[in-house]
Amino acid sequence: MLGLGLLMGCAPSADPKDIDRSGKIHVLATTSLAADLAQAVLPDVFQVEGLMGPGTDPHLYKSTQGDLTALRRADALVHTGLQLEGKLGQIFEKQRSDKPVCRLSDGLDSTSLIKSSGFADGYDPHFWMDPRLWMSAAVQLSADFQKAYPQHAQDIEAAFRRYKAELDVLDGEVEQAVAQLPDSARWIVTTHDAFNYFGRRYGMQVRSLQGFSTAADFGVKDVRDLVDFVIAHKIAAVFVENIVSSRSLDAVVEGCKSKGFMLNLGPSLYTDALGPTGGEADTYLKMIRVNTRSIVQSLQSPPLES
Amino acid sequence: MSTDGWWVIGMGALVALLCAALGSFLYLRRLSMLGDAISHAVLPGIVLAYFVSGARESLGLLVGAAVFGLLVTYLIDWLTHKAGMQQDASIGLSFTLLFSLGIVMVSLWASRVDIDADCVLYGDIALLPFDTWSWGGRPMGPRHFAMLLGLDVLIGLLLWRGYKGMQLLAFDRVFAASTGMAVGLWHWLLMGGVSLATVFSFEAVGAILVVAFLVIPPAIGHLWSFGSLPRMLAVAMLSGVASSVLGYGLAVWLDSSIAACMSTAALLLYGMSWIFHPQRGGLALLLKKKRVPHAPMMGRMR
Numbered sequence: 001m002l003g004l005g006l007l008m009g010c011a012p013s014a015d016p017k018d019i020d021r022s023g024k025i026h027v028l029a030t031t032s033l034a035a036d037l038a039q040a041v042l043p044d045v046f047q048v049e050g051l052m053g054p055g056t057d058p059h060l061y062k063s064t065q066g067d068l069t070a071l072r073r074a075d076a077l078v079h080t081g082l083q084l085e086g087k088l089g090q091i092f093e094k095q096r097s098d099k100p101v102c103r104l105s106d107g108l109d110s111t112s113l114i115k116s117s118g119f120a121d122g123y124d125p126h127f128w129m130d131p132r133l134w135m136s137a138a139v140q141l142s143a144d145f146q147k148a149y150p151q152h153a154q155d156i157e158a159a160f161r162r163y164k165a166e167l168d169v170l171d172g173e174v175e176q177a178v179a180q181l182p183d184s185a186r187w188i189v190t191t192h193d194a195f196n197y198f199g200r201r202y203g204m205q206v207r208s209l210q211g212f213s214t215a216a217d218f219g220v221k222d223v224r225d226l227v228d229f230v231i232a233h234k235i236a237a238v239f240v241e242n243i244v245s246s247r248s249l250d251a252v253v254e255g256c257k258s259k260g261f262m263l264n265l266g267p268s269l270y271t272d273a274l275g276p277t278g279g280e281a282d283t284y285l286k287m288i289r290v291n292t293r294s295i296v297q298s299l300q301s302p303p304l305e306s
Numbered sequence: 307m308s309t310d311g312w313w314v315i316g317m318g319a320l321v322a323l324l325c326a327a328l329g330s331f332l333y334l335r336r337l338s339m340l341g342d343a344i345s346h347a348v349l350p351g352i353v354l355a356y357f358v359s360g361a362r363e364s365l366g367l368l369v370g371a372a373v374f375g376l377l378v379t380y381l382i383d384w385l386t387h388k389a390g391m392q393q394d395a396s397i398g399l400s401f402t403l404l405f406s407l408g409i410v411m412v413s414l415w416a417s418r419v420d421i422d423a424d425c426v427l428y429g430d431i432a433l434l435p436f437d438t439w440s441w442g443g444r445p446m447g448p449r450h451f452a453m454l455l456g457l458d459v460l461i462g463l464l465l466w467r468g469y470k471g472m473q474l475l476a477f478d479r480v481f482a483a484s485t486g487m488a489v490g491l492w493h494w495l496l497m498g499g500v501s502l503a504t505v506f507s508f509e510a511v512g513a514i515l516v517v518a519f520l521v522i523p524p525a526i527g528h529l530w531s532f533g534s535l536p537r538m539l540a541v542a543m544l545s546g547v548a549s550s551v552l553g554y555g556l557a558v559w560l561d562s563s564i565a566a567c568m569s570t571a572a573l574l575l576y577g578m579s580w581i582f583h584p585q586r587g588g589l590a591l592l593l594k595k596k597r598v599p600h601a602p603m604m605g606r607m608r
Binding site: 062091095 | 429557
């Protein structure tokens with residue numbers, strides 16, 4: 001009980017009318033990717049913060065007391081949509097009566113989305129893997145914020161145009177890089193289904209061990225099926241994602257080895273979260289480039305059969 | 307302190323009162339882990355509800371979860387009293403059975419959908435102040451707070467009306483039946499109450515807090531009951547409320563998960579109350595330098 005009064009005293013006031021001395025507009029985004037997009041599309045007068053740090057799996061995120069305060073203090077909110085953030089997304093939507101809320105998936109045409117089940121809300125949420133869809137999300141963000149902050153509309157438009165050019169360059173780069181691979185080598189085998197949009201955009205086929213939820217476990221049959229599959233298609237490498245453990249794919253590599261097929265475990269790919277700040281993948285642009293380089297280099301080396 | 311903080315503490319207190327009261331009866335019947343069992347057993351209910359409604363946010367999920375919460379209590383009761391299995395084993399068997407059934411259903415039919423209790427059912431007490439409702443245009447505060455308040459009143463009424471029956475049932479099921487009272491009725495009212503209370507609380511504040519509050523405050527209450535059930539209930543409810551207040555302070559101080567801090571605070575309270583207990587406490591044992599025989603309080607309480 002010691003110092004309880006003191007603890008309570010520390011609780012910062014969550015009054016939304018608190019005026020920031022620097023005059024900045026605070027934007028709170030859910031994932032590190034959504035925060036990165038907001039950072040890129042919004043001019044400096046907006047201060048962007050992400051609830052989930054780099055490397056945090058949005059499926060397994062747990063909020064802290066500080067998040068409550070951050071959410072209350074934020075002037076505007078950004079989330080991905082398509083159920084990626086689960087209940088947190090629903091809470092963000094409910095704040096629309098109080099402050100501007102941007103749902104990035106609103107910028108996408110439902111025909112450009114990949115269905116994951118027969119139900120109305122069953123879409124694959126990993127659309128940022130296709131830079132052109134991420135561009136649509138950027139359009140949505142730019143439009144929402146220009147509408148909410150007309151005094152900054154020109155600056156937002158300018159920043160958006162700069163970023164759009166960068167996304168165009170990125171898209172072209174990835175396309176060229178993948179073109180170096182022969183058709184038969186264009187396979188992305190990963191732990192969970194995050195590369196469907198990437199595969200569709202750049203003509204690569206995708207297969208994964210798990211379903212969408214990183215929480216669901218994989219079975220023995222999944223591993224055995226994948227081993228047979230990899231050998232049948234002579235796939236050179238499989239990939240782990242930065243938010244899940246490599247345990248599952250280690251089993252596949254071992255399984256292939258026991259059948260005399262030397263499968264490589266490629267570098268870990270970034271999917272639902274950026275890498276640590278200052279690292280090789282701390283922005284969306286870097287993340288897609290690093291992923292592409294990892295994929296192309298690993299798949300180029302011909303598989304060894306012993 | 308901010309209004310948000312008070313709402314969260316108040317919500318913690320409502321969950322604590324509810325869970326401490328119900329949990330005390332469960333504790334006496336050696337069913338403390340029922341909350342944890344229900345937290346797993348709801349999975350098939352969620353999956354089925356998803357298939358019926360096709361949406362991951364609906365009242366159907368709650369109903370599906372509550373039905374399976376009740377089903378697991380029925381299974382446990384059947385295995386214990388009809389199939390003659392040890393009660394702890396029947397709890398373990400029942401919830402793993404339903405949980406695995408849920409996993410199989412997900413992997414068969416919904417492996418490409420992100421569906422599990424964590425993302426579609428369990429709420430988060432930190433997000434409570436952001437989900438509000440209004441009535442006739444007037445803001446009424448957090449939606450889940452009102453829901454829990456209603457649930458507290460409902461369960462309070464149930465325990466008040468059924469106190470005699472539940473008390474007898476808690477200590478001696480056979481004797482209770484011999485007095486001609488409707489044992490089954492009170493048993494199922496209690497189990498229904500537990501299942502409803504836990505599932506709705508899961509939706510409002512998440513699983514860990516509910517499971518912790520079903521077990522720890524009743525354990526503190528039992529320690530300080532000295533043979534009186536009303537005292538056990540009072541101490542349990544009081545320590546539950548104290549855990550909410552302390553836990554919130556802890557969460558602010560550490561900038562950590564509020565639910566985990568409230569559970570930790572309850573454990574700290576249990577530790578303290580054990581150390582300073584006059585007969586069974588750590589200090590008392592140290593001073594007396596001999597073990598006091600553990601008094602089996604279960605059957606003696608009236």
